[in-house]
Structures are given as structure tokens and as C-alpha cells.
Amino acid sequence: DAKTTQPNSMESNEEEPVHLPCNHSTISGTDYIHWYRQLPSQGPEYVIHGLTSNVNNRMASLAIAEDRKSSTLILHRATLRDAAVYYCILRGGTNSGGSNYKLTFGKGTLLTVNP
Amino acid sequence: DTGVSQDPRHKITKRGQNVTFRCDPISEHNRLYWYRQTLGQGPEFLTYFQNEAQLEKSRLLSDRFSAERPKGSFSTLEIQRTEQGDSAMYLCASSLLGERTDTQYFGPGTRLTVL
Numbered sequence: 071d072a073k074t075t076q077p078n079s080m081e082s083n084e085e086e087p088v089h090l091p092c093n094h095s096t097i098s099g100t101d102y103i104h105w106y107r108q109l110p111s112q113g114p115e116y117v118i119h120g121l122t123s124n125v126n127n128r129m130a131s132l133a134i135a136e137d138r139k140s141s142t143l144i145l146h147r148a149t150l151r152d153a154a155v156y157y158c159i160l161r162g163g164t165n166s167g168g169s170n171y172k173l174t175f176g177k178g179t180l181l182t183v184n185p
Numbered sequence: 186d187t188g189v190s191q192d193p194r195h196k197i198t199k200r201g202q203n204v205t206f207r208c209d210p211i212s213e214h215n216r217l218y219w220y221r222q223t224l225g226q227g228p229e230f231l232t233y234f235q236n237e238a239q240l241e242k243s244r245l246l247s248d249r250f251s252a253e254r255p256k257g258s259f260s261t262l263e264i265q266r267t268e269q270g271d272s273a274m275y276l277c278a279s280s281l282l283g284e285r286t287d288t289q290y291f292g293p294g295t296r297l298t299v300l
């Protein structure tokens with residue numbers, strides 16, 4: 071499985087934007103970039119995913135580098151409820167074959183949000 | 186609540202005892218996954234079902250572990266002759282085959298403590 075590299079921890083202030091980086095230099099052409107987060111004492115939850123173009127949803131934005139070797143999850147206005155571990159995960163597309171169904175988690179980035 | 190549910194939420198057992206966990210996926214989801222998470226680490230894939238068929242088992246799943254998904258609905262994970270190293274959070278997730286993002290929805294987990 072292609073691997074991702076994330077900082078162990080980051081800190082932000084409430085209501086400020088947060089940019090969470092992820093490096094994935096060995097990404098293949100069919101790998102999607104997924105982000106999940108895990109709030110304290112909960113299971114992970116889906117945040118966003120993308121392939122090549124930048125993506126926006128109600129939770130966050132995903133900025134993907136042109137060479138796709140890195141990406142950034144953007145929380146536009148951090149709240150205390152955004153304090154969590156954020157995981158960047160590569161997954162093969164549904165047409166790529168192989169075991170694209172499972173998620174391979176790293177240690178993620180622990181985001182602390184200060185009031 | 187129509188999300189993924191897991192029972193029990195907490196289990197304390199003595200070494201050598203058998204334990205069984207249950208997972209109820211989102212009702213129309215045909216894919217079901219089990220993961221294990223130890224302190225400070227991301228979740229690790231254990232096994233995967235598509236309907237009632239168990240299609241992959243991780244090498245982490247020793248002979249003491251068995252998972253079933255009768256009738257393609259709920260799933261159980263049994264650990265026989267528990268060891269202290271089995272202490273972890275056991276997470277269940279489900280997804281819908283064919284859904285574009287193949288988002289996995291996680292339950293709250295079962296925290297196992299082996300004394």
C-alpha cells in the first residue's frame with residue numbers, strides 16, 4: 071500500500087483556518103486521497119476525498135497538489151469540536167482492482183484547538 | 186439512530202476467557218469490516234465481509250479470532266483464550282458496495298481490557 075506522511079500534531083485557535091498537510095509521494099494514478107477523523111472516544115468518521123481536483127464539502131476542503139504527491143485538508147474555521155486525530159489515507163479506485171476496500175490508517179495528526 | 190452500533194461498549198475479562206462482540210451495520214450496507222485500535226495508533230484492518238462471505242482476513246487475525254456474518258446482516262467477532270495483548274478497541278464499519286465514495290461508517294467501538 072502506498073504510504074502517507076503526516077505531522078504528529080498541530081495546534082490551532084478557535085475560528086481560525088487550519089491546514090493539515092499530507093505527503094504521499096508514492097501515490098499511484100488510480101489512488102484516491104481520503105481523509106477521516108476520529109474524535110475522542112469515537113470511531114473514525116469520513117471527512118472528504120478527492121482524486122485530482124480540489125474538493126469542497128460542508129466539513130472541509132481538500133487541496134491536491136498538481137503532481138498529486140501531497141495534499142492539504144483545510145478546515146476554514148476551526149471549532150472546539152474539530153479537535154480530533156485526522157487521518158490521510160490512500161485508496162484504490164473501485165475500478166482499480168485489488169484490495170481497495172480496506173482503509174490503511176497511519177498515526178494521523180492530532181489537532182488541538184485552543185479557545 | 187440508524188448508524189453502526191456495537192455491543193458491548195466495554196468488556197473487561199480475565200486472561201484465558203472467551204469474549205464475543207456484536208456489530209449491527211447500517212441496514213442496507215452489504216460490506217462490513219472489523220478493525221482493531223491500540224492506544225496511540227490508527228485502526229488496523231482485521232477482516233472484511235461482503236454480504237455473508239468473509240473475503241479477507243488480516244495476518245493480525247490469529248487462530249484465536251473468528252468472525253461471522255450470518256445472513257449478511259449483523260456480525261460477531263469472537264476471541265478465544267484472550268491474552269493481555271488483545272486489549273484494544275475493536276471497531277466495526279460498514280459501507281455500501283457500489284456507492285460512489287465507498288465511505289465507511291464506523292461504530293463507537295468495543296473497548297476490551299484483558300486482566
